[in-house]
Structure formats: structure tokens, C-alpha cells
Amino acid sequence: MIIRRAEGTDWAAIWPIWHAIVAAGDTYTYDPASSSAAARASWLAPSPDEAWLAELDAAVLGTYHLAPNQPGPGSHIANASYMVAEAARGRGVGRAMVEHSLARAREAGYLGIQFNAVAETNVHAIRLYEQLGFTTVGVVPRAFRHPTAGLVGLRVMYRDV
Numbered sequence: 001m002i003i004r005r006a007e008g009t010d011w012a013a014i015w016p017i018w019h020a021i022v023a024a025g026d027t028y029t030y031d032p033a034s035s036s037a038a039a040r041a042s043w044l045a046p047s048p049d050e051a052w053l054a055e056l057d058a059a060v061l062g063t064y065h066l067a068p069n070q071p072g073p074g075s076h077i078a079n080a081s082y083m084v085a086e087a088a089r090g091r092g093v094g095r096a097m098v099e100h101s102l103a104r105a106r107e108a109g110y111l112g113i114q115f116n117a118v119a120e121t122n123v124h125a126i127r128l129y130e131q132l133g134f135t136t137v138g139v140v141p142r143a144f145r146h147p148t149a150g151l152v153g154l155r156v157m158y159r160d161v
């Protein structure tokens with residue numbers, strides 16, 4: 001598996017992954033009805049944002065987005081989002097992308113990565129993040145409308161890079 005910088009021409013491979021995950025409505029706060037154009041504009045936003053792909057034999061297994069968490073005085077902390085294709089789950093793709101993003105954030109001069117909205121029902125992601133040194137710094141109760149679990153908390157998680 002290789003992880004490489006995504007380009008605009010990669011959107012056709014990213015969109016099915018992005019759309020399937022967001023349309024499920026159980027992990028991300030993106031609007032499940034987002035159009036491809038709106039999703040592309042946010043995921044492949046211009047610098048300093050970065051989008052990356054995990055590939056094996058030219059098949060896209062996952063993607064991640066890395067950007068400043070806040071502008072100006074908060075821009076030294078990154079934010080990252082990860083999406084793994086359903087067929088590639090459980091194969092270490094998510095772990096590889098998080099590890100890659102930590103190294104990339106360090107290279108880009110960030111001091112840490114903050115996740116602003118990890119649904120408490122996203123137990124696989126939480127377990128992975130904790131294994132990789134992220135801690136929960138707070139939970140916003142009832143901040144996420146999960147399609148089957150109802151209102152659940154959103155964790156704010158952080159780790160120095």
C-alpha cells in the first residue's frame with residue numbers, strides 16, 4: 001500500500017468512498033445530502049489543506065484530509081479526517097493513514113492534531129485513535145444525531161505530533 005497526495009483527477013475514486021460514508025450519517029457531521037461538487041470543494045480544498053490517498057495496485061482504499069484546525073492564532077494545530085472504503089476495512093488502512101497524517105502534520109509544522117467531532121458510537125475509530133496516543137479532552141453531549149442511536153456525544157480528541 002502506498003499513501004500519496006490526492007490530485008483533482010482523483011475525485012472520481014474518492015467520491016464513492018466519501019459519499020457512502022457520509023450518506024450513512026453515522027460518523028461524520030457533513031450533510032448526508034452533500035453533492036459531489038460541494039464534497040470535492042471541502043475535501044480537495046486549496047493549500048494549506050491537503051488530501052491524501054491510500055492505494056494498493058491502483059485501487060483507492062481510503063483517503064484523508066489534513067488542514068489547520070482554526071485560522072490565524074489557531075493554525076498551528078491540525079485537524080484531520082479519515083475515510084476507508086468499506087471493502088478495505090479491517091486491513092490496517094485507517095491506522096496507516098493516521099500514522100501518515102501524524103508524520104505529515106509534523107513535517108508541515110503543526111504542533112498537534114485535534115479531532116473536533118468524533119461520534120461516541122464510532123468505537124472503532126476511538127479505539128484506534130487512543131491506541132495511537134490521542135486523548136479525549138471533552139465530550140459535547142447530544143451533539144450528534146445518529147440515525148439509529150439517537151442523540152450521542154461528540155468527542156474532542158487531541159494528540160501532540
